[in-house]
Amino acid sequence: MNELTMNLKVDSKVPLYEQIYRYIKSDIQSGRIPYGEKLPSTRALSRHLEVSRSTVELAYEQLLSEGYVEAEPCRGFFVAQIDELYHIGQEKVRVPEKKEEEKTYRYDFTPNGVDLKSFPYHVWRKLSKEILMDDRTELFRSGDSQGEYGFRSAVCSYLYQARGVDCLPEQVIIGAGSDYILMLLSMILGGGLRIGFEDPTYKQAYRMMTGLSYETVPIGLDKNGIMVSGLRTSGADIAYVTPSHQYPTGIVMPMKRRMELLLWAHEEERRYIIEDDYDSEFRYKGKPIPALKSYDRNDRVIYLGTFSKSIAPAIRLSYMVLPKQLIWKYQERSSFIQSTVSKVDQLIVQRFIEDGYYERHLNKTRAMYKSRHDMLIEELKSHMDMCSISGEHAGVHLLLTFRDGRSEEELVKAAEAAGIRVYGMSAYRIRKTEKKEATILLGYANLTERQIREAVELLAQCWKK
Amino acid sequence: MNELTMNLKVDSKVPLYEQIYRYIKSDIQSGRIPYGEKLPSTRALSRHLEVSRSTVELAYEQLLSEGYVEAEPCRGFFVAQIDELYHIGQEKVRVPEKKEEEKTYRYDFTPNGVDLKSFPYHVWRKLSKEILMDDRTELFRSGDSQGEYGFRSAVCSYLYQARGVDCLPEQVIIGAGSDYILMLLSMILGGGLRIGFEDPTYKQAYRMMTGLSYETVPIGLDKNGIMVSGLRTSGADIAYVTPSHQYPTGIVMPMKRRMELLLWAHEEERRYIIEDDYDSEFRYKGKPIPALKSYDRNDRVIYLGTFSKSIAPAIRLSYMVLPKQLIWKYQERSSFIQSTVSKVDQLIVQRFIEDGYYERHLNKTRAMYKSRHDMLIEELKSHMDMCSISGEHAGVHLLLTFRDGRSEEELVKAAEAAGIRVYGMSAYRIRKTEKKEATILLGYANLTERQIREAVELLAQCWKK
Numbered sequence: 001m002n003e004l005t006m007n008l009k010v011d012s013k014v015p016l017y018e019q020i021y022r023y024i025k026s027d028i029q030s031g032r033i034p035y036g037e038k039l040p041s042t043r044a045l046s047r048h049l050e051v052s053r054s055t056v057e058l059a060y061e062q063l064l065s066e067g068y069v070e071a072e073p074c075r076g077f078f079v080a081q082i083d084e085l086y087h088i089g090q091e092k093v094r095v096p097e098k099k100e101e102e103k104t105y106r107y108d109f110t111p112n113g114v115d116l117k118s119f120p121y122h123v124w125r126k127l128s129k130e131i132l133m134d135d136r137t138e139l140f141r142s143g144d145s146q147g148e149y150g151f152r153s154a155v156c157s158y159l160y161q162a163r164g165v166d167c168l169p170e171q172v173i174i175g176a177g178s179d180y181i182l183m184l185l186s187m188i189l190g191g192g193l194r195i196g197f198e199d200p201t202y203k204q205a206y207r208m209m210t211g212l213s214y215e216t217v218p219i220g221l222d223k224n225g226i227m228v229s230g231l232r233t234s235g236a237d238i239a240y241v242t243p244s245h246q247y248p249t250g251i252v253m254p255m256k257r258r259m260e261l262l263l264w265a266h267e268e269e270r271r272y273i274i275e276d277d278y279d280s281e282f283r284y285k286g287k288p289i290p291a292l293k294s295y296d297r298n299d300r301v302i303y304l305g306t307f308s309k310s311i312a313p314a315i316r317l318s319y320m321v322l323p324k325q326l327i328w329k330y331q332e333r334s335s336f337i338q339s340t341v342s343k344v345d346q347l348i349v350q351r352f353i354e355d356g357y358y359e360r361h362l363n364k365t366r367a368m369y370k371s372r373h374d375m376l377i378e379e380l381k382s383h384m385d386m387c388s389i390s391g392e393h394a395g396v397h398l399l400l401t402f403r404d405g406r407s408e409e410e411l412v413k414a415a416e417a418a419g420i421r422v423y424g425m426s427a428y429r430i431r432k433t434e435k436k437e438a439t440i441l442l443g444y445a446n447l448t449e450r451q452i453r454e455a456v457e458l459l460a461q462c463w464k465k
Numbered sequence: 466m467n468e469l470t471m472n473l474k475v476d477s478k479v480p481l482y483e484q485i486y487r488y489i490k491s492d493i494q495s496g497r498i499p500y501g502e503k504l505p506s507t508r509a510l511s512r513h514l515e516v517s518r519s520t521v522e523l524a525y526e527q528l529l530s531e532g533y534v535e536a537e538p539c540r541g542f543f544v545a546q547i548d549e550l551y552h553i554g555q556e557k558v559r560v561p562e563k564k565e566e567e568k569t570y571r572y573d574f575t576p577n578g579v580d581l582k583s584f585p586y587h588v589w590r591k592l593s594k595e596i597l598m599d600d601r602t603e604l605f606r607s608g609d610s611q612g613e614y615g616f617r618s619a620v621c622s623y624l625y626q627a628r629g630v631d632c633l634p635e636q637v638i639i640g641a642g643s644d645y646i647l648m649l650l651s652m653i654l655g656g657g658l659r660i661g662f663e664d665p666t667y668k669q670a671y672r673m674m675t676g677l678s679y680e681t682v683p684i685g686l687d688k689n690g691i692m693v694s695g696l697r698t699s700g701a702d703i704a705y706v707t708p709s710h711q712y713p714t715g716i717v718m719p720m721k722r723r724m725e726l727l728l729w730a731h732e733e734e735r736r737y738i739i740e741d742d743y744d745s746e747f748r749y750k751g752k753p754i755p756a757l758k759s760y761d762r763n764d765r766v767i768y769l770g771t772f773s774k775s776i777a778p779a780i781r782l783s784y785m786v787l788p789k790q791l792i793w794k795y796q797e798r799s800s801f802i803q804s805t806v807s808k809v810d811q812l813i814v815q816r817f818i819e820d821g822y823y824e825r826h827l828n829k830t831r832a833m834y835k836s837r838h839d840m841l842i843e844e845l846k847s848h849m850d851m852c853s854i855s856g857e858h859a860g861v862h863l864l865l866t867f868r869d870g871r872s873e874e875e876l877v878k879a880a881e882a883a884g885i886r887v888y889g890m891s892a893y894r895i896r897k898t899e900k901k902e903a904t905i906l907l908g909y910a911n912l913t914e915r916q917i918r919e920a921v922e923l924l925a926q927c928w929k930k
Binding site for chain 2: 018021058061062065066067068070080081082116117119121124125128129132133137139140141142143175176177179180183184187191204207208211212213224252253254255256257258259285286287289290312313314315316333334336337338339340341342343344345393
């Protein structure tokens, strides 16, 4: 090939060399310049196009580095062989469409609500600003993969004071949300384990563990929580439990059951208990129930905590406390994995805890949730005699049980027709087969006292027999 | 039991009810009050201790809710059975000690360096402040599990302009760092797959995939990158590659090899290519090489990108672009997993991209790295005739190859003695058995031009034969 004719635009924003490169590339792609063809010499082409030789050289170099042409010493540039694949048409694959907009309700009794109006924006902004003014370079350097040491220490102090858990910062691992923490834990524990879940349970964790290819088995509850006999016959290696406030039934596991559970874990080297202490911050009667981990003398409990529930869902900050034996496995198997939480966020929450803002925030939200809790109970007692209340005094939801033969579905639908969203217990059950009495969850964190009053009155009307 | 004597401190910070609760709890734990014993009635105890009856009731309720006592209707409170386990002593398990401080070097040619002095603190602070002033409640509400739509759109625009990748926001998934992205990908792909890795390779990804229980196989390189014939005989389902700039050899995969690789993936339904485009932003000669994904007409390439390398390591923000078929699997298997990146961080980076700061930042760092790159090459050429240079023109490191019989270890040790840290290629190889010529990696992102000049002079002296 001796000539290549192209219309170069001198006034284009695209540099001349790039125009030449694009032109030749497209001719090679389309097959107009075939495999093996020699390109004109840089001298010849520069003369032909009336551009500088270095412009053509630049274009050829780009074609060379992308592999469209090959250079043969002393002979020049030749078109490389581009496989046929280039010309295969693109398969049409549909992308899933956005899920349709969810129905809107006048009142939503979601059990996963968090009151965001009480979020301390002002403090958060202040801390964020101060931290970004401080450290500078250090702040954006790669951090400790386990989480910043100072932040882990603050978590330890908090756990000791608030949950009775005595642990070292070396045992704490920080991660961006509880889902991630479970992924990391699965890498530490390894595969091939059987995990016993309370039934009903916190479905997000159940889905995670199933998604991580663990065999999961449902374990029944009695009035004291997970049945250790059931755990024993199930052959489970790990028990995933919520002893401070069983989710969603609200059962507080009594001391005796706790001890039985710890004994079960102590019996075999491979057994561990995962204690998900998801909403221990909210208890409205007496002192907080200490965590199971605080009685864990033989170090069999993996403790999970989160700030997403107690501060705000968008704060992606959770942690686990590992038994000392598992710290060795973590070091060996997973400590190379970089932290998923930015240093900035860790420092903000550290200051938030250390400067006392966290305690104040918890006291404020606890008082607010308590008023909503009391209001809900009062309203339910005066308007609803068709059901019984349970799981109250803690957390941010309670349960209504109907023994009049109506199904959960009926009750949920009736509420929906009145613009109220309530949640049936069956969504939290692993085994769907058993016929149970109808149980409805009512969460109150997201509703004002006035909304609670209005909604309960409406519910009483639409649930009247 | 009719009496319980305890010294209550009226002036203590601990409330009276809690003092009573603690006293009885400790007596139950120690066995001083045995199982089955009846506690004094609240009336009797309140009279005995001279406190109000509600104080005693509060203490009993706490003991009840923690399960230390049981209530029998009309009969009173009885000590519950606490298992023996409570008295088993704690096993002593050592916690791994902090790793000893790493040796300090005068000059560190790390290939993973990032110049943090050029980090745009001012802009970052400004955006962070503006975003925290804005949205308020919305900002701290739970976000889209795939990442915020606006941010994903900004990533798409960037990828289209800078990398030639044409994708929809629906295909993009945001995550806190590349390690997390691989964890998530493993849940989407499922287990039981064989992954072919370039050898030498990016060891962090190799360790992740091994840690995630995948079978991994090393695939040899020739001058054009990963050998597709090797991939074919290995029986790999997935190829993990760095086509724009092979890590660590710096090979740019030419068009023909790219097409062969895409053809390999097209041959079988289960095959995918993972393209890790880790440092494509830095190229000092000609235009950037388009991503392999930009030629991916049959949608077989999973594209990985990150802002941790191009902005700062502490920005935990990476993403993947999924082929459309895998979006369906993601929806089905993993879309319930909550995002690991806070909305605030996503919004900051979105604004950083959309307002043109990212492009300016890249131009600035690119120019700076180019000067360092040029300085390093110039210095090497004038001082070191004992080795040959390769892998230059892109990324933030280059390679020196020694064919004089000296081992990598010898060269690394000699540099270390002069206070200079350099990196032997063998650390990046999967197969350790083969005897190769000594290759040393020199990264320059972290060193000033002056430091480069000084360090190369020192290196030339200590490596002189």
